[in-house]
Amino acid sequence: MSMSVIKEPKPEHRAFELERLILFSDAVFAIAMTLLIIEIKLPDIPDTVPVANYMPYLKPVIFEFFTFAATFVFLGNFWRRHLQLCRFLQHYDTGLLNRNLFFLFFIVSFPFTASAMMHIKTHFILPLFIYLCNLAGALAALFWISYYVFQKKPSLAMPGHWTEKELMYQRYKYNFLTMATGFTVITMVYFFYPENVHYQWLSYWTIPALALFNHFRLKIKKRNTLRAVHIVDKTI
Structure with a gap:
């Protein structure tokens, strides 16, 4: 068979x-x-309604x-x-x-x-x-x-392109951690302070603040990575 x-x-x-x-x-x-x-469609505005x-x-x-x-x-x-x-x-x-x-x-x-x-x-x-x-x-x-x-x-x-791959991987990781952390903070604020509108609006700034922090963190990592690659190239 x-x-x-x-x-x-x-x-x-x-x-x-x-x-x-x-x-x-x-x-x-x-x-x-x-x-x-x-x-998305324009609303149906009655003819009797003035432009103002x-x-x-x-x-x-x-x-x-x-x-x-x-x-x-x-x-x-x-x-x-x-x-x-x-x-x-x-x-x-x-x-x-x-x-x-x-x-x-x-x-x-x-x-x-x-x-x-x-x-x-x-x-x-x-x-x-x-x-x-x-x-x-x-x-x-x-x-x-x-x-x-x-x-x-x-x-x-x-094969190759190790630096680009590593930086891309780190960027995607930081982006995910930024959103996940910000979403968790917003959820917890709404859970613990359901009536405090001030705290709730402040919690929304967690995501852009973390995004800015991780942006500079990634820039530092990119600089260090490129510096390490440059040192290795010089050694070789």
Whole structure:
């Protein structure tokens, strides 16, 4: 009785399959970014309302457009980082495919979480937590991919470029830790001080403060890493 054997695909076939992974990811980003704008429509203003009184009708649309613009920037940034990471790939495996799908799950969730922001009220901020959770999840998934490619399975990446890989990995790690820490602080403030609006608004500054701190922390690490590489090159 003959036994079937699954043959390893040829290099050109694997390159095509890796390209399909990247193209599929690009398509998901394009669809998610397009869906953001679909629900935004100008309000139906009665003819009897004077122009001076248009603002109450336009305020929801302005906030909706601001949310769209911010989310578009977030998605564009995620796409750029994903593209930079994919530039180092030369192989793929099931683990990478699963992690990439996990990342895309949070990308396609953004149109829903962005539209949910329209339902924020003074005493109903659940949509904000859902949106922040979406951001944290996307950052966590991107960091998970970078850890898998650069640390756990370095054979999936092109040889060399050690400095760029290490700095990219550290950047994704710091971004995830910034968002996760900020989200935790905001959640705890709302839990322990549900009626203190002042504390709640101050807690929102945790994320930009941590982002600024980690930005300079990464710059110092980048300088030290490049200095170490320069010393090694001189020694060689």
